[in-house]
Amino acid sequence: MPRLKPDTQRARRDNILEAAELCFARAGFHATSMQDICREAGVSPGALYVYFSSKEDLIAGLAERNRQEFQARFAQLAEATDFFAALEGIGNAYFVEDEAHRRQICLEIGLESTRNATVGEIHRSVDEFVASNFENLFQRMIDDGRIRPAHSAAALARVFMVIGDGLFWRSAVDRKFDVAKTIPDVVEVIRQLLNPVADNMSRQPGKPLGEAAE
Amino acid sequence: MPRLKPDTQRARRDNILEAAELCFARAGFHATSMQDICREAGVSPGALYVYFSSKEDLIAGLAERNRQEFQARFAQLAEATDFFAALEGIGNAYFVEDEAHRRQICLEIGLESTRNATVGEIHRSVDEFVASNFENLFQRMIDDGRIRPAHSAAALARVFMVIGDGLFWRSAVDRKFDVAKTIPDVVEVIRQLLNPVADNMSRQPGKPLGEAAE
DNA sequence: GCCCACAAAACGAATGCTCATTATTTTTGG
DNA sequence: CCAAAAATAATGAGCATTCGTTTTGTGGGC
Numbered sequence: 267m268p269r270l271k272p273d274t275q276r277a278r279r280d281n282i283l284e285a286a287e288l289c290f291a292r293a294g295f296h297a298t299s300m301q302d303i304c305r306e307a308g309v310s311p312g313a314l315y316v317y318f319s320s321k322e323d324l325i326a327g328l329a330e331r332n333r334q335e336f337q338a339r340f341a342q343l344a345e346a347t348d349f350f351a352a353l354e355g356i357g358n359a360y361f362v363e364d365e366a367h368r369r370q371i372c373l374e375i376g377l378e379s380t381r382n383a384t385v386g387e388i389h390r391s392v393d394e395f396v397a398s399n400f401e402n403l404f405q406r407m408i409d410d411g412r413i414r415p416a417h418s419a420a421a422l423a424r425v426f427m428v429i430g431d432g433l434f435w436r437s438a439v440d441r442k443f444d445v446a447k448t449i450p451d452v453v454e455v456i457r458q459l460l461n462p463v464a465d466n467m468s469r470q471p472g473k474p475l476g477e478a479a480e
Numbered sequence: 481m482p483r484l485k486p487d488t489q490r491a492r493r494d495n496i497l498e499a500a501e502l503c504f505a506r507a508g509f510h511a512t513s514m515q516d517i518c519r520e521a522g523v524s525p526g527a528l529y530v531y532f533s534s535k536e537d538l539i540a541g542l543a544e545r546n547r548q549e550f551q552a553r554f555a556q557l558a559e560a561t562d563f564f565a566a567l568e569g570i571g572n573a574y575f576v577e578d579e580a581h582r583r584q585i586c587l588e589i590g591l592e593s594t595r596n597a598t599v600g601e602i603h604r605s606v607d608e609f610v611a612s613n614f615e616n617l618f619q620r621m622i623d624d625g626r627i628r629p630a631h632s633a634a635a636l637a638r639v640f641m642v643i644g645d646g647l648f649w650r651s652a653v654d655r656k657f658d659v660a661k662t663i664p665d666v667v668e669v670i671r672q673l674l675n676p677v678a679d680n681m682s683r684q685p686g687k688p689l690g691e692a693a694e
Numbered sequence: 695g696c697c698c699a700c701a702a703a704a705c706g707a708a709t710g711c712t713c714a715t716t717a718t719t720t721t722t723g724g
Numbered sequence: 725c726c727a728a729a730a731a732t733a734a735t736g737a738g739c740a741t742t743c744g745t746t747t748t749g750t751g752g753g754c
Binding site for chain 1: 712713714715716717723724
């Protein structure tokens with residue numbers, strides 16, 4: 267029973283997924299035709315339907331791939347010794363190294379999650395994973411006396427997620443937005459939110475609200 | 481030459497626009513058919529095309545209406561004497577009083593702005609209006625000595641927009657998100673960002689996170 | 695105030711096209 | 725060699741938009 271070798275099978279699937287991501291980022295899920303994706307991937311409809319049983323399945327597959335990337339990246343954060351350095355690493359990964367269409371597709375998935383059950387479930391699982399990751403991390407930092415925030419770990423995580431959402435949204439939607447220029451200020455805001463105790467944190471807490479940047 | 485009276489004409493147009501907003505929020509621009517909108521509005525395709533020459537025109541009309549609402553709301557902010565009270569007012573307007581589909585449609589417009597020139601122009605004009613409104617406001621507050629921020633008015637406005645984006649996104653996409661619970665914490669973050677001088681600001685700076693008052 | 699003429703407005707069936715998906719045939723890799 | 729994989733052609737549903745017709749609101753004349 268001659269099937270394609272698992273490696274090539276996975277490669278073909280990934281190729282289609284990549285093409286789909288590009289097309290979806292360009293035009294959105296519902297304004298992209300299967301033919302568009304076939305053209306981009308260089309395969310025929312017949313071939314595409316070997317790997318994905320429907321357009322929905324393709325979207326779900328993309329969401330699933332996205333989930334795995336997200337979880338891989340944020341899993342590192344939990345083990346990081348220097349929180350702010352790790353944070354900067356993730357920020358760089360998403361906003362500097364990644365191409366724009368990766369961010370765009372996240373928004374696309376997020377919006378679709380409100381109306382497609384399968385995508386919704388995947389998206390929610392990522393979201394909860396990230397949020398609880400941060401909450402646990404903050405709790406640990408509080409318990410260790412490394413930060414003295416004014417609010418609970420849960421509240422910190424909530425605000426933190428909101429800020430992350432905002433960065434994601436704006437960097438995808440506003441072409442003139444300069445992430446690199448904004449991230450330091452945002453990190454400053456987070457630093458004050460967490461209020462780290464002055465010791466071996468990555469940077470000096472600085473004077474009250476002083477010229478930490480300079 | 482008997483035309484419909486301007487009032488009824490505007491009423492019909494608004495009725496269609498309202499129906500379109502509902503449908504678009506439910507399913508997205510490109511997964512909504514003109515027939516869907518006709519059904520929701522209770523008119524025939526022929527009637528709809530009297531008021532809007534195409535689906536694109538309808539989307540643009542919606543974006544335009546959105547712009548006017550936005551500008552009306554934020555125009556007040558510039559004249560407010562108590563910044564934080566005004567801010568809370570706007571927050572309430574968007575996140576408590578408004579129905580969910582109003583927020584959803586903002587995201588829809590934002591995403592569409594990256595791929596549709598007309599929508600893009602409208603969306604950008606709103607965005608720049610809001611951003612420059614805040615920047616001017618912050619500058620004035622700095623000049624008046626009411627706040628002592630660590631950064632320029634432009635940087636403040638940038639961070640501020642990001643946080644606003646995040647609130648918008650999350651309150652539309654995360655059904656379990658409790659805006660009411662989060663807003664006080666967000667306001668606290670903004671307060672620290674601005675670092676108001678302790679005098680007649682709306683609320684006490686409070687001590688937990690800082691001796692901002694000193 | 696009432697009616698009329700008539701163009702605007704509304705209707706809804708029709709159009710032509712695009713789409714996701716499938717059925718049929720050919721190619722290919724194990 | 726031969727089933728899986730891929731290509732191509734076909735299908736039928738659904739789409740935005742148009743068109744020929746009917747209905748309706750309105751300003752002018754009485």
